[in-house]
Amino acid sequence: MDRRTACLHQANAFREKAIADPEHHDEWIDEAIRWLERAMEAGCHAVVTVEPSELCAISPPATERTSSR
Structure with missing residues (x-):
């Protein structure tokens, strides 16, 4: 049983x-x-690991482009 479930x-x-x-x-x-x-x-604590080599592979967010239709 995980910590969150045990706390619940x-x-x-x-x-x-309280009822009794x-x-x-x-x-x-x-x-x-x-x-x-x-x-x-307990539910908010998630472990995320990122290797330094993976940081270079992350592209910046795309900028909004307008279409010329």
Whole structure:
């Protein structure tokens, strides 16, 4: 299980605790939100590597051209 999925499972567990324990509902929801934030952070971290030789192969963006029709 990846980190994002594990964090989502934790968030869901705390959400269920909030439903089951109305007396401490706000505390459990706050904890669920923290786990959702961790899941979002885990989902945003992607590793991209670029070799220096590949940088030369990257062409600049094409400029907009008007057609003469």
